[in-house]
Amino acid sequence: MTDAPPGSCPATFANEPHVDFSIQANRDAMRSAIERVRQKLGCHCPLVINGNPTETSNRIVSVIPYDFAVEVGTTASAEAAHADQAVEAARAAQRDWSRRPAAERAERLRRLADLMRKEFFELAAWEVFESAKPWREATADVCEAIDFCEYYAQEAQRLASCHGADVPGEENRFVYLPRGIAAVIAPWNFPLAILTGMTAAALATGNAAIMKPAEQSSVIASHLMRLGLEAGIPPGVLHYLPGRGEEVGAALVEHPHVHLIAFTGSRDVGLAIHARAAAVSGRSCKFVKKVIAEMGGKNAIVVDRDADLDEAVAGVVYSAFGFQGQKCSACSRVVVLEDVYDAFLHRLTEATRSLPVGPAEEPATIVSAVIDEEARNRILEYIAIGREEGREVLGVDVGDFAKRGYYVGPHIFADISPEARLAQEEIFGPVLAVLKASDLDEAFRIVNGVDYALTGGIYSRSPAHLDRARREIEVGNLYLNRGITGALVGRQPFGGFKLSGIGSKAGGQDYLLQYVLPKTITENTMRRGFAPPE
Amino acid sequence: MVAASSPPLLPPWEADLRPEQLARIEEATEQIGRELFARFRADRARIWQRRWWDDRIMAWAMRDERLKVELFRFVDVLPMLRSNEEVAGHLLEYLDRVPDALPWWLRGLLRASRNTRVTRALLARAARLASSDFARRFIAGSTTEQVLRSARRARRQKQAFTLDILGEAVISEAEAEAYFRAYVDLIENVAPTVNQWPTVEQLDQDVLGALPRFNLSIKLSALDCHFDAIDPEGVMQRAGERFRQLLRIAKEHQAFINVDMESFDKKDLTLHIFKTILMEDEFRETADVGIVIQCYLKSALHDLHELALWARERGTPVWVRIVKGAYWDYETVHARAEHWPIPVFQQKWQSDATFERATRYVMQHIEYLRPALASHNIRSIAHGLATAQVLDLPASGFEIQMLYGMADVEKRALAERGYRVRVYMPYGELIPGMAYLVRRLLENTSNDSFLRAGLYEQTPVELLLRDPLQVGKQDGNRSRSRRASPAPRG
Numbered sequence A: 001m002t003d004a005p006p007g008s009c010p011a012t013f014a015n016e017p018h019v020d021f022s023i024q025a026n027r028d029a030m031r032s033a034i035e036r037v038r039q040k041l042g043c044h045c046p047l048v049i050n051g052n053p054t055e056t057s058n059r060i061v062s063v064i065p066y067d068f069a070v071e072v073g074t075t076a077s078a079e080a081a082h083a084d085q086a087v088e089a090a091r092a093a094q095r096d097w098s099r100r101p102a103a104e105r106a107e108r109l110r111r112l113a114d115l116m117r118k119e120f121f122e123l124a125a126w127e128v129f130e131s132a133k134p135w136r137e138a139t140a141d142v143c144e145a146i147d148f149c150e151y152y153a154q155e156a157q158r159l160a161s162c163h164g165a166d167v168p169g170e171e172n173r174f175v176y177l178p179r180g181i182a183a184v185i186a187p188w189n190f191p192l193a194i195l196t197g198m199t200a201a202a203l204a205t206g207n208a209a210i211m212k213p214a215e216q217s218s219v220i221a222s223h224l225m226r227l228g229l230e231a232g233i234p235p236g237v238l239h240y241l242p243g244r245g246e247e248v249g250a251a252l253v254e255h256p257h258v259h260l261i262a263f264t265g266s267r268d269v270g271l272a273i274h275a276r277a278a279a280v281s282g283r284s285c286k287f288v289k290k291v292i293a294e295m296g297g298k299n300a301i302v303v304d305r306d307a308d309l310d311e312a313v314a315g316v317v318y319s320a321f322g323f324q325g326q327k328c329s330a331c332s333r334v335v336v337l338e339d340v341y342d343a344f345l346h347r348l349t350e351a352t353r354s355l356p357v358g359p360a361e362e363p364a365t366i367v368s369a370v371i372d373e374e375a376r377n378r379i380l381e382y383i384a385i386g387r388e389e390g391r392e393v394l395g396v397d398v399g400d401f402a403k404r405g406y407y408v409g410p411h412i413f414a415d416i417s418p419e420a421r422l423a424q425e426e427i428f429g430p431v432l433a434v435l436k437a438s439d440l441d442e443a444f445r446i447v448n449g450v451d452y453a454l455t456g457g458i459y460s461r462s463p464a465h466l467d468r469a470r471r472e473i474e475v476g477n478l479y480l481n482r483g484i485t486g487a488l489v490g491r492q493p494f495g496g497f498k499l500s501g502i503g504s505k506a507g508g509q510d511y512l513l514q515y516v517l518p519k520t521i522t523e524n525t526m527r528r529g530f531a532p533p534e
Numbered sequence B: 001m002v003a004a005s006s007p008p009l010l011p012p013w014e015a016d017l018r019p020e021q022l023a024r025i026e027e028a029t030e031q032i033g034r035e036l037f038a039r040f041r042a043d044r045a046r047i048w049q050r051r052w053w054d055d056r057i058m059a060w061a062m063r064d065e066r067l068k069v070e071l072f073r074f075v076d077v078l079p080m081l082r083s084n085e086e087v088a089g090h091l092l093e094y095l096d097r098v099p100d101a102l103p104w105w106l107r108g109l110l111r112a113s114r115n116t117r118v119t120r121a122l123l124a125r126a127a128r129l130a131s132s133d134f135a136r137r138f139i140a141g142s143t144t145e146q147v148l149r150s151a152r153r154a155r156r157q158k159q160a161f162t163l164d165i166l167g168e169a170v171i172s173e174a175e176a177e178a179y180f181r182a183y184v185d186l187i188e189n190v191a192p193t194v195n196q197w198p199t200v201e202q203l204d205q206d207v208l209g210a211l212p213r214f215n216l217s218i219k220l221s222a223l224d225c226h227f228d229a230i231d232p233e234g235v236m237q238r239a240g241e242r243f244r245q246l247l248r249i250a251k252e253h254q255a256f257i258n259v260d261m262e263s264f265d266k267k268d269l270t271l272h273i274f275k276t277i278l279m280e281d282e283f284r285e286t287a288d289v290g291i292v293i294q295c296y297l298k299s300a301l302h303d304l305h306e307l308a309l310w311a312r313e314r315g316t317p318v319w320v321r322i323v324k325g326a327y328w329d330y331e332t333v334h335a336r337a338e339h340w341p342i343p344v345f346q347q348k349w350q351s352d353a354t355f356e357r358a359t360r361y362v363m364q365h366i367e368y369l370r371p372a373l374a375s376h377n378i379r380s381i382a383h384g385l386a387t388a389q390v391l392d393l394p395a396s397g398f399e400i401q402m403l404y405g406m407a408d409v410e411k412r413a414l415a416e417r418g419y420r421v422r423v424y425m426p427y428g429e430l431i432p433g434m435a436y437l438v439r440r441l442l443e444n445t446s447n448d449s450f451l452r453a454g455l456y457e458q459t460p461v462e463l464l465l466r467d468p469l470q471v472g473k474q475d476g477n478r479s480r481s482r483r484a485s486p487a488p489r490g
């Protein structure tokens, strides 16, 4: 059933090209953008409701994770009343927006993509400062945001094209209606891309979107708000409500006029939203609230005995420690076949030890600080647990960096048992558990023996083993002989199942269907025995 | 930068040789090419020679592109496989994917051997033998002793050598340090021995004087586990410092160091490090160094011109190994997947023509750049010899370089004519050697390869010796059109 049909299927969507930093002009552009943005640090971003800047009594302070004495900026902090105001405005505006031709909405999104291209390096620079994303990660996130705009614009137009099943005398049409108002609750780890993706999906299909960005990345989010208005998205259908999740997030989830909640974040919050949305459906609101939730992962890579170790080590290192391991797709377990366990572990340890640690603004940096104090403490707790559950083969000391930023050095724990907490719980940091398997059956049992099913992979050069992996590894995104992060819009639609998510695929052909309600329209075209010609 | 007195150094795309010189070169190329070809084709492998079997297997693998891919994938993984069971298993798995590409007798044989332990063990043995045979053909040994024996043998046949250490990809600082140590040890332990070997006039002297006998080809990326152009300053500090040390040790032991060129993303950085360090006071007069220009790159002539300007300013010439380039498939696939502009030419004749243009340019400017022509293509080599002839460049003023295990007949023919032929000798363990081996197999069997056309397909000599520019004119109209890619960002 899971066998992919043979044959080739060429890509039809052209992704925004990643930045080639071997070209000096690109390095210079990034460097100067960082300096320009440095001058703008300390900015303040009010809420934006119906196009109006709105101040609040409380503020959220955003600091540079790798240099926490420096403020990136502050934002207003929305409360329940602001959610009401935004929803009110959105209700008034959404009707008109939904009646515009899909092509017109698509055109606004393409304009948004163009505006992002214009400010490309500056947007990336904001990510460097606010999220501690190294250059390649930061620019890739902006590329992905652009991709989402372009891709959903294209897909929404496809949905709006004619679908039907006519017979003589009867015309049958399927049309897709927007659901109404979408609350977009986004994470900080892909601060522009994921927020843009969920928002663009809502807007492309004719919904209004109320953005509730993560507290840690609200300044970057304000740029999306600004560019959205500039691109001609009506003020009533796009709102910016940074604030505390428990406060404004909860208010949006429960609001009787919010039809859809698009959420990406932790499992606990995702499940709570799901439960809450179900609980109020049919009570305070007269419809079933739709929840789209992308949650965590406990992703594994299998290293087979015949794997190309050059490739496997590099792929695991990057998947586990790129952006400090703070990706839902990150590799946090590597399951190694006995025969190559020692050789692999040795090279893995040495390669990881050599990763440059430092401020994200330095071009060489691969591992910078984690997002905030709370994250650092949580990761340090897991490191302590790891010392009890396994053998600490590497713990990189970040030295004085820790005095200025929320740094945690890369850690590797070997000989971890499949039931250990380090092998079961999502850590969301630069901590990798290494497990030994005596054969492929055991390896796949370990891989599948967690609550999550997001990404996974295998390095093997046996066609038969790769085929088994295709069938047996239970994940939403399976990668053979490459790293397991960095899914591209259109090329690797992204999302998982089990407790990783509800099974939707961001950047995939099915994604927009969640933002719409299908409607069938049947017309009897026969009048007194005669029908229009077919 | 340009000293007031020196004449302008025009870029190759603005100034070529005079038309009548070009005509004489073309004429001589044709003649030299025909002579070389006569030797080349007369010396066909015989059935009792290992080469005959290699050639058969390669010819057979080339019959079907899919079969070729599966076989090369198998060769690639083979050294990692421990048991006969695994070897036979993998081979069958790979071949099972292309059943219709196999001849009936082989299908039968495989079906028969699938079932019993003994036959599977036999199959595994046969596969191992065949592939270690290929490895031995292209890799000059697994230890220093073995490669020295190969080097000595080459010198007896009046052929010089350059050594290359095959290693795993460098992904940690410890591995970079180990690679660096291996280079150092090689120079310190082997150069003194080699320097004791009897002189071979043809190899050890050139127009300017004595040439180092010990010649090492290094990869700068092996000296740094983060050889990444995103951070040129950092790489300069790490790899650059090790390069300096190698240069010092080489000088002490009269050794030559050539910096190989790798994939496109490392090209500018490699040139930058090379030029920066060799311009430093300590190394400014070092003459026993070389670098590579890859003529499949669209930027090749531009880089060559920059190099000439730099060398002129430096005041001491450097050697330039002119090649077409070893990563054509990778560059093409990678750039297309990333939607980046493709850095390599897409028509074979363009690479060939650029190679010839680069050859003429370097031979015109030997006071700055010293030519090393690295190719197995008889047309490319003949054009180089013809140019030297027309420009009155003595045979010792340049050299021809070829890879170990390839075009041996050509090497011999050229050496006998008094040219300095240098053999590029990679050596090392089999697992890390696989990437190199697979590149060679691909090169020998690629659709556009001269060796394939000349050796396996018996293409007529006239066609093989055609001026690439003429090929371009004739093929221009029916050239494959490729999808244009967007401009690079920034």
Ligand SMILES: Cc1cc2nc3c(=O)[nH]c(=O)nc-3n(C[C@H](O)[C@H](O)[C@H](O)COP(=O)(O)OP(=O)(O)OC[C@H]3O[C@@H](n4cnc5c(N)ncnc54)[C@H](O)[C@@H]3O)c2cc1C
Binding pocket: B259, B260, B261, B262, B292, B294, B296, B321, B323, B324, B325, B326, B327, B328, B344, B345, B346, B347, B348, B349, B350, B351, B374, B375, B376, B377, B380, B401, B402, B403, B423, B424, B443, B448, B449, B450, B451
């Ligand atoms: C001693 C020596 C050292 C070398 N060192 C290096 C090095 O440091 N770095 C490096 O990259 N290469 C190096 N090479 C070159 C490389 O490894 C190949 O040997 C060389 O490219 C083969 O060229 P040829 O002239 O022998 O054969 P040919 O058959 O004439 O040319 C084949 C070459 O043409 C090019 N080509 C193939 N198809 C196309 C196409 N469709 N469009 C455009 N071009 C095409 C490719 O470069 C291909 O390798 C070296 C070669 C030698 C002999």
